[in-house]
Amino acid sequence: MTTIDDTAPDRAADDDRSTVRLEAAGGSPAAAVVDLSGLYAGRHWAARSTGRPFSYRYTAVGDADVTLRRSQISGSIRGLIPVSDDYVVQWLTAGNGIPDVVHDRVPMVDDVPMLFPTAREFVFAYEDYDQRLVHMSRRLVHEVADELFHTGPVPDLGIDHLRTLDPAAVTRWRNSLSLLSRELRVGGVESLLWHTLTRETAAAFLRMYPPTVTALPPAVLLPRRARLRAAVEHVHAHAAEPLTVADVAGAAGLSVRATQEAFQRHIGMTPLRYLQHVRLERVRQELLQADPTTVSVQAIARAWGFAHLGRFSAAYRNAYGEYPRNTLRR
Template structure:
């Protein structure tokens, strides 16, 4: 495995085997059920090596598998997205075949069987649970969980495919490399929802075409309840569904109301409130006690310090470090 500094720490679990049956059992356990049709071992047998970690209900795995293998998947519900680093990997459904090149991504369709053929692959695989995808899809488009289906294993475009790989790479280096950040409920919640939202944007699915119309109007009282809920719970993981429930309206209706009356979205307002709380903490902190900008930013769920600094300067006219010093 390369990038040892990224995959270091006890929260990254390593596994290796040269036994073919054990390798297939690992695939079934870690990703999805499969029926193996052919497996041709190399000089080192199956040659399976992995390093993996989990963020709540999301699993990410760097995998190298040297054996030539043909298999068929069984529908499992969860989403497995593969980013190919090197090797040969082809997925097919009927006569539709997709041969990945280095750097490309593919989705193992969760609702129907597929054929896969791979040989000496090095890949980064993310497994996202169905329940999380349904939650995020519903909050974005109003689609019900039962109606969420993915239509293709190809990304909508090469650009969006690269967006997935960049997003996952950034989160791996900035969040999954640090157990303390992974244990932070705000950061973990934001990371989970970001990955699910990215998957929904990258691969064709029914939520993109939902076009659900808002049901009813949001009263001023309901909007105030939504704002109050966010203000009172900014230090906790927050979803659009939770805010909508507190306001007593449909999630899609709430999204439109925030656009119409606040010129923002509920989650952008959450970020705005957290930025304000970080500002207050920076003003009140004594740098002589060892408090740092990084500590305060991470407390409020900001993992990308460069973006935090940019947003902070735009909002308050100075850098976070200047506020802390003065």
Template sequence: MAPSGCLRVQEVHSDESAEITSYLNRVYRTEVDVRPLTRQPGRRLRVDHRRVSSSTFALESVRHDGDVEVRAEAAMGSVVVLWPVEGRAESQVGGRAGRAAAGELIIGSSAAEPVRIRTSDATLQTVVLDRRLLVEAAGDVGHVRPADVSFTGAEPVSASAGRALTAARRYVDDFVLSGDGPATPLVLAAAGRLLAATALAAFPNTVVTSDRDHLRDRRDVSDQPALLRRAMAFIEEHAAHDVGIGDVASAVYVTPRALQYMFRRHLDSTPMAYLRRVRLEHVHRELVDGDRSTITVTAAAARWGFAHTGRFAVLYRETYGQSPHVTLRS
């Protein structure tokens, strides 16, 4: 199946230099120079590049024959993580260098610095994350200004952190972007947040919460019951939209961490868990009130942001005591 209308597919398979350059400049929205490091008489550089993208992230498959260097002198505005499936890759982002063999991963591009990437007989997979998505994910961790979000190393902090990001990419590729999964706007928003959060956990970065922010967060919860009601009302009103913890915190004028304190103290939950519960209630209503001839469990779940039908079914059964299919048939 082809990707849904919420996704855009772009690709090039060419050994024509002008076509390759034009394509890369277009998808990365900056001037990108690709050149072979070793030249063979009568042989031109061939690039195979396929990108499936939403509004905030993209997954790519890339093939370069031979030894190749990719340069971008201007900032791309997005972070690119590289996985060599075959061959190897090296990156130089600002003053940070990274090396990856097959099965490993590195930061190939930051959002704000020139980039140099070298590959050797490489087949690559990538994740491209819009900087706005990373800022939003960083805000879920604590009180962070946009200028504070940057990566300070090109290699993962640990093998397990790298495996977590690899698993997240595989999940998004298999269940969201494959064309077989329900790539609705809410599902894509959740997938983007998953990739951004695991990228921040995988690589060294500047997302830290100071003691001063921590103390301010505790002061912010002084009016918890009223603020909590407002936060819950905001979530209920905007459950059909792409809502993150930063959006809810801004709506009630507290920091994300203060919001988390409120939900944990009074509801023994989190803002995102409450949002998930509200969305689950909407699915339940659709299944109860819907026409079995026009509605399916998969479509209703996807409409409210549940991409994995198996996990959705487990959550639904835990909440309502029966499978969603039984609800729809009854």
């Protein structure tokens, strides 16, 4: 049995502060696969009994930006979860599980948060467990990341989902969730406090898992350089596309000459050199997340516009102190 309840269906489409409620429960492995895989657009899911009656229950409540969830299964379940628009932090209060049995193979430790992989698909396996999850929208997390770390409009924050967590950051995270849960019961998702607390929760998450992407240059953050910031943000947002200086200038409402001069004066490099710098960072992010058995340095470099592997490797080593092949093998 699965139910979905949006308690404010008449709100405008661009207002994300309507309540989202999800519930799925039952006693059949086949039903669990249908219900739960549907919540994650999952593929190749399978569930089975572990010697006692099989049962499952899954609940979620929140809004489009943050939902607090709980998943319980008496039995085992395994499946593939594709790349998601959500950042998902989860922890177990009972049972056992491995979020990624193909690449990471790192088992869960009770009550210790772990982030699902953020930029690739993964295959999980859990058994006889009680799991808590917090889903946060990419829009919210990236917006708060820009406020805290000046990351700009990037498609991925380069978060290391297996990083060792700072205990103080975990405590702040738990405190933020406690306040958020209380407000969910008292004021609901339409309150101003809920809106404030969801942003504080995203900030607490980013203190546990800080972005590793290159921040916007400090020189562009001054209010009087808003046009230069617009040009730099355009580079970050469209680094995977063919870009010319004219494209960057047009996005900022500047002439080509003014754009070139502003980049050189305040950033210390030309617009196209800065574009290469951003693309090099994107290559590094992909190398850190890629499977070295199926992906090559050359393929990733070419995808980001680097045709000459020798020159690319030299530039990469100058930037990061290691060759790209060493990054891929981590």
